[in-house]
Amino acid sequence: METKLPKLLPPNSLISRAVKDFIESKEEKFIKIWHNQLKEESYSASYFLRTYDKMPEYEQLALSLCQGSILDIGAGAGAHTRYLISKNLDVTSLEFDSGFAEIIQQVENSKVIQEDFFSYSTKEKFQTILLLMNGLGIAQSKARLPIMFDKLKDLLADNGRIIVEITDYKFSPEYDPTTMNDPEVTYRVMYEGSFSEEFHWLYPNLEMVSLECKRLNLKHQLIYEEDETLLLEIKKH
Numbered sequence: 484m485e486t487k488l489p490k491l492l493p494p495n496s497l498i499s500r501a502v503k504d505f506i507e508s509k510e511e512k513f514i515k516i517w518h519n520q521l522k523e524e525s526y527s528a529s530y531f532l533r534t535y536d537k538m539p540e541y542e543q544l545a546l547s548l549c550q551g552s553i554l555d556i557g558a559g560a561g562a563h564t565r566y567l568i569s570k571n572l573d574v575t576s577l578e579f580d581s582g583f584a585e586i587i588q589q590v591e592n593s594k595v596i597q598e599d600f601f602s603y604s605t606k607e608k609f610q611t612i613l614l615l616m617n618g619l620g621i622a623q624s625k626a627r628l629p630i631m632f633d634k635l636k637d638l639l640a641d642n643g644r645i646i647v648e649i650t651d652y653k654f655s656p657e658y659d660p661t662t663m664n665d666p667e668v669t670y671r672v673m674y675e676g677s678f679s680e681e682f683h684w685l686y687p688n689l690e691m692v693s694l695e696c697k698r699l700n701l702k703h704q705l706i707y708e709e710d711e712t713l714l715l716e717i718k719k720h
C-alpha cells in the first residue's frame with residue numbers, strides 16, 4: 484500500500500492557524516519549533532497576542548520610542564501594532580502571511596499590507612521602523628542582509644529611527660560556539676499534527692549589524708542588553 488507523505492505547509496501559516504484557533508476557542512494552543520542549532524521550543528499561541536503588561540521590558544522600551552508614522556515589519560498577530568493603535572499612533576503593519584494579516588485586519592483602525600518585505604515598495608517614509616522578535620531574521624541569509632538594510636534605509640525618514648531587537652548568542656551566558664556559531668538557521672514548525680516546510684531564518688549578530696550601518700553611514704546605538712537579547716536604535720544622523 485502506498486503511504487503518502489503529509490503535505491508540508493508554510494511555517495507561518497501554521498503559527499497563524501494556532502493563533503486563530505486560540506482566538507476562536509479561547510483555549511491555549513501550542514506550537515512546536517524545531518531548530519537545527521538550538522533545542523526544540525514550544526510557543527503558546529497567546530504569546531503572539533501578548534498585551535503590553537506581558538511584554539518583556541525591552542519590547543516596552545521599544546514601544547515607548549515609537550512616534551510619527553510607524554512601520555511594524557513582520558507584524559505577526561499584531562501584538563505591538565495593537566498597543567500602538569490603542570495609543571492613537573499611526574501604524575502600518577507589514578506581514579506576508581495571509582492568516583496573520585487577517586488577524587490584524589480585525590483590529591479597528593489597523594492598516595495592514597500583506598506582502599513580502601522584499602517586494603514591498605512605497606514612496607512613504609517612516610519615522611519609526613519596528614523590527615521586534617529578531618525582526619532582521621526575515622533576511623533569511625547573510626547574503627540578503629545588505630539588501631534588507633538598503634531597503635530599510637530607503638523606507639526611513641531623515642529624522643526617523645529603526646528599532647531592532649537582535650539575538651546575539653555571543654552575549655549568552657550559555658554561549659556554546661559548537662552549537663551556536665552559524666547565524667543562518669533552519670527551522671520547522673509543528674501544530675496539531677501538521678508539519679511545516681523548512682524555513683530559513685537569520686540571527687544577525689551585533690558585528691553584522693554594525694558593518695551594515697557603517698556601509699550605509701547609519702548610526703547605531705545599543706539601548707538595551709540582557710544576555711543575548713540586544714535592542715538597537717539605528718538613525719541616519
Ligand SMILES: C[S@@+](CC[C@H](N)C(=O)[O-])C[C@H]1O[C@@H](n2cnc3c(N)ncnc32)[C@H](O)[C@@H]1O
Nearest residue numbers: 495557558559562578579580599600615616621
Ligand atoms: C517571529 S514573528 C514576529 C511577529 C511579531 N513581530 C511579534 O513580535 O509577535 C516574524 C513574523 O514575520 C513574518 N515574516 C517573515 N518573513 C517575512 C517577509 N519576508 N515579509 C513580511 N513578513 C515576514 C512572519 O510571518 C511572522 O509573522
